[in-house]
Amino acid sequence: MANSNNWGEIYKSTWWGDEDWSANSLKIDSAPPGFAEQNLLLGSEELNKAQDGQWIQRLISSVTADDEVAPIGGETTAESVAFTANKQSRIEQLVTLVAGTEYTFSVWAKATGGSPQSFRLSYYDNTAGSGARENETAPTSWDATTGRATMTFTAASSGTYWMRIQNASAGAAQSIYFWGAMLNEGAAAGDYIKTTFAVGPTDPPVANAQFGDNFGRVSAYYSLRQFTTAEETNAIRVRRSSDDTEQDIGFDANGDLDTTALLAFVGTGGTDNGAVTTFYDQSGNGNDATNATESEQPLVVSGGTLVTIDGYPCLDGDIGADTMLQALDVIDTVGDVAIFSTYALKTDGTTANQITFEIGNGTSSHRIHDTLGRGGAGTFGIDIRGATNYDFGNATGVAVDDIYLNSILSETNGFYINGTQQTSNNAVRSGSTVDALTLFNRGGGAFPYKGKFFEFIFFASDQSSNRTGIETNIDTYFDIV
Amino acid sequence: MSWYIGTLEEVEAYNAKVNEAKAYKGSITSNWANPRQHPDGSKWAIAANNSIEPQEESNLIFEVQLSDDWTPEVEL
Numbered sequence: 001m002a003n004s005n006n007w008g009e010i011y012k013s014t015w016w017g018d019e020d021w022s023a024n025s026l027k028i029d030s031a032p033p034g035f036a037e038q039n040l041l042l043g044s045e046e047l048n049k050a051q052d053g054q055w056i057q058r059l060i061s062s063v064t065a066d067d068e069v070a071p072i073g074g075e076t077t078a079e080s081v082a083f084t085a086n087k088q089s090r091i092e093q094l095v096t097l098v099a100g101t102e103y104t105f106s107v108w109a110k111a112t113g114g115s116p117q118s119f120r121l122s123y124y125d126n127t128a129g130s131g132a133r134e135n136e137t138a139p140t141s142w143d144a145t146t147g148r149a150t151m152t153f154t155a156a157s158s159g160t161y162w163m164r165i166q167n168a169s170a171g172a173a174q175s176i177y178f179w180g181a182m183l184n185e186g187a188a189a190g191d192y193i194k195t196t197f198a199v200g201p202t203d204p205p206v207a208n209a210q211f212g213d214n215f216g217r218v219s220a221y222y223s224l225r226q227f228t229t230a231e232e233t234n235a236i237r238v239r240r241s242s243d244d245t246e247q248d249i250g251f252d253a254n255g256d257l258d259t260t261a262l263l264a265f266v267g268t269g270g271t272d273n274g275a276v277t278t279f280y281d282q283s284g285n286g287n288d289a290t291n292a293t294e295s296e297q298p299l300v301v302s303g304g305t306l307v308t309i310d311g312y313p314c315l316d317g318d319i320g321a322d323t324m325l326q327a328l329d330v331i332d333t334v335g336d337v338a339i340f341s342t343y344a345l346k347t348d349g350t351t352a353n354q355i356t357f358e359i360g361n362g363t364s365s366h367r368i369h370d371t372l373g374r375g376g377a378g379t380f381g382i383d384i385r386g387a388t389n390y391d392f393g394n395a396t397g398v399a400v401d402d403i404y405l406n407s408i409l410s411e412t413n414g415f416y417i418n419g420t421q422q423t424s425n426n427a428v429r430s431g432s433t434v435d436a437l438t439l440f441n442r443g444g445g446a447f448p449y450k451g452k453f454f455e456f457i458f459f460a461s462d463q464s465s466n467r468t469g470i471e472t473n474i475d476t477y478f479d480i481v
Numbered sequence: 482m483s484w485y486i487g488t489l490e491e492v493e494a495y496n497a498k499v500n501e502a503k504a505y506k507g508s509i510t511s512n513w514a515n516p517r518q519h520p521d522g523s524k525w526a527i528a529a530n531n532s533i534e535p536q537e538e539s540n541l542i543f544e545v546q547l548s549d550d551w552t553p554e555v556e557l
Contacts, residue, residue, distance in 0.1 A: 239507050246507030277509035294503070295482065295514040295528040308482060318544070321528045342541025446517065446553060 013446055032357055035120060039193040040095050040103075040164065040183040045070070046197055047079040047178055054197055056231075058209060059089040059216045061173065070179045071108045072192070078179035080112050083119070083167035086216045087284060088230045090122075090166030095183060097155040106150040106182045106189035109138035112175040116140060118132055118168040119176055121149055124229050127157035129253035131232065135168045138176045148180075151190045166230060170284055210255050211457070211473055212283070215466060220330055220437065221288040223455035224300075224313045225477055226255035227282035236315075237278035237290075238300060239265045246277055257313045259306055266301040274301030276315055279325050279439065289325035294329060296322050298440060298453070307452065308342045309401055314452040317440040323448040324441035331359065331460050332435070338463035339408040340470055342455040342478055344401055354449040356406075357455035357456060358442040360435075403454065403480050407471060418481050419471045454478060483529040484539040492516045492527035495541060499530045520553045 043049055048065035050057045055062060061082035070076040083089040097103060111117040136149040155161070163183055167174050184190040212218060212228035221227050224235050234248040235257050247265045252258045255279030266274035275297035281287040291297050298315040307316045315388055317323040331337075343356055407416035414423040439456060440449045455474065463470065475481050485495055499513040514528040526547060535541045 237509060239510050244503060244505050244507055244510060246509055277507065290509055292509055293512045293515055294510050295503075295530075297510070321514065445515070446551075 037185060037190075039195045040097075040185075041093055041181050042195050043093075043197040044181045044193070044195045045076055045078075045179060047081065047165075047181065049197055050091075053094070055091040055093050057091055057215045059084050059086050060091065061089075068110070068112075068177045068179075070182075071110070071147060072144045076179070076194075078108070078110070078177040080175060080177050081165070081177070084216055085167070085169065085171055085173045087120075087167055087170045088216070088228045089173075089210050090164045090230060092162045092164040092166075093181075095161055095163055096159065097157075097161050099155050101185060102152065102154045102187055104150055104152045104184055104189045105187055106148050106180075106184075107165060108142065108144075108148050108179045109136065110142050110147065110177045111138045111140050113179055114140055114366045117174040117176045119149075119174060120164070120166045120423040121151040122164045122166060122230065123151075123153060124162040124164065125155070125157050125159070126161065127159035127231075127253055129251060129255070130156070131162075131229075133164075133166075134424045138174075148189060152187055161178065162229065164230065170327040180181065202290040205462050214473060215463075215470060217459060217461050217463075218283040218457060219285060219460040220281045220327065220456075220458040221283040222279045222281060222289060222439070222453075223457070224257040224315075224462045225455070226251040229255065231282075231284065233282040234280050235282070236276045236280060236300060238262065238266060238274045239294070239297065241271070241273040242267055242277070244294075249282075259313060262301065263304075263306060266304075268304040270303050272301065272304040273299055276300050276325065279315070287327040287330045287437065289327040289437065291325050295319070296324055296445075298323050298325065309403060309452055309454075310479070312403070312454055314344070315440075316452050317448055318450040321448070323450075324445060324446040326443065327437045329435055330437040330458065335460070336410045336462035337408075338410070338461070338467070338470075339406075340455075340457040340474060341406050341408075341453075342403060342474055342480070343406075343449075343451055343453045344403045345451045354451070355442045355447040355452075356440070356449045356451070358436075358438045358460075360438070360443055403478050405471060405474055405478075405480050407467060409467060410462065416467075416471070419468070419475070439480065482546075483531070484526045484528050484544045484547055485529050485535060486524055486541070486544055487541040489518075489525045491535075491539055491541050492525045492546045495539065496527055498536065499533050502533050517551070519551055521550075526551065546557060 043054055048063045061084050066077040066079045067080040068078045069100055070078045081091060105121050116136040119136050119138060120133045121136060122131060124131035132153055134151045139147060146291050158325060165178060180192050197309060210226050234250045237246055237248050239246045249262045250258050266272050269440055277290060279289040298317050299319060300315055302316060307314055341357060364457050405418055414421055436443050439453060441447055485492060493516060496513050503513060505511050513530060519524045
């Protein structure tokens with residue numbers, strides 16, 4: 001039932017809550033319990049509208065308007081939302097909330113088919129850089145009374161928040177009817193209040209979301225920038241040299257590495273080093289790249305100073321030993337793949353045969369190398385080994401401390417440096433049996449990469465149609481080209 | 482980073498001594514270094530910890546850096 005009590009308008013109060021009351025006063029009152037004063041979401045029954053300021057779609061398969069009769073109201077209809085098989089698949093709307101205020105987020109849900117579907121209600125506090133979520137189940141029939149999913153939380157910050165309706169499953173697509181999205185103050189969902197989007201110009205465009213909010217099916221994501229605003233993840237686990245204790249380091253409110261927490265933990269003295277014991281896979285697939293051996297761990301803080309190039313924090317492989325971080329069982333058999341690695345040289349390029357990464361099984365017969373110095377000083381090369389070996393690339397003119405993006409794709413897409421194709425030959429040996437991903441080296445060691453790593457993104461799928469979009473996303477963040 | 486050169490047994494003994502002294506407190510790190518074999522198979526190297534000397538009876542040889550012959554060519 002829609003609220004017909006006009007709460008929030010000026011009226012002679014019959015409800016005064018905790019305030020003193022005068023019989024002769026007129027007050028702008030708050031609504032009594034059970035009556036929401038306002039639905040803070042717009043377009044509560046227009047979940048298909050996806051312009052800026054409306055329900056932004058991230059990794060969504062489709063949203064179909066007016067696809068089902070709504071649970072209450074009779075004359076209204078619900079939208080069906082088809083989530084892709086990704087926990088970041090969602091629709092979301094930006095709202096402004098007040099710190100210390102309790103809110104309840106709610107929506108009616110019903111599975112479009114004969115099986116219950118899982119989804120999440122969540123929020124993300126853009127000021128604090130954190131959020132929370134609750135898993136919900138969409139039943140196979142509407143229930144006007146009990147079929148409303150709700151999530152109550154207290155805002156930690158004053159500022160903008162993403163309010164999200166998203167898939168709860170990383171491995172299965174979900175198809176759900178939604179109707180009557182609402183956000184109201186208070187500890188419970190109030191009587192439903194319909195809202196609509198204004199006709200005319202919309203709000204200014206919202207800021208770009210993170211990489212994982214724009215590109216799905218990522219198999220492994222290692223970076224010092226945040227993968228998605230939908231999940232709270234850590235970037236790295238760091239061992240400090242002063243006492244060998246370790247601590248996880250995450251991200252700040254902007255999705256950048258939390259360097260304040262990092263330096264507070266490691267220290268800023270001339271002998272304080274911070275070594276990376278784990279480069280977390282933020283994709284959610286659990287492919288963390290680790291190294292338990294101290295002398296092989298790359299540095300992120302050296303001599304009390306954050307390691308950076310052009311202001312971007314990075315991992316430094318020039319530690320004098322056999323640097324590497326390794327994730328086991330990343331992929332079993334190479335089919336279509338796409339690899340995007342962002343790094344910078346540290347030496348003058350005269351040191352040959354530094355392997356920036358390897359995907360391989362520890363033998364020489366099946367692996368993908370990205371090798372610095374294959375063609376001589378200051379060159380990149382790609383070495384693909386399988387039934388037939390490929391050795392190509394060897395682009396020259398590589399400069400010290402410049403940030404480079406190498407893209408390696410299967411089939412006829414080949415190998416790119418900073419978006420420029422170096423070869424259209426197949427840069428992947430399909431059918432190769434592999435297991436591990438090694439960063440800063442090959443799996444067997446002995447070829448440490450002495451430069452710096454910013455980001456490594458691995459897809460076990462064809463991404464040729466997304467290549468330019470992915471490269472643009474990376475370039476936009478790291479300002480490479 | 483500097484290195485100690487010797488037999489496999491000698492470099493492993495040095496590594497064990499460093500590990501005992503370090504008594505790692507973190508959840509990931511548990512080892513100082515991995516022995517590295519020369520490409521010709523004749524000797525081994527291990528990263529030197531500047532704060533910890535080898536055992537007195539050790540015949541390990543200290544090197545400021547490994548010579549180029551410790552790095553094999555990338556296999557083609």
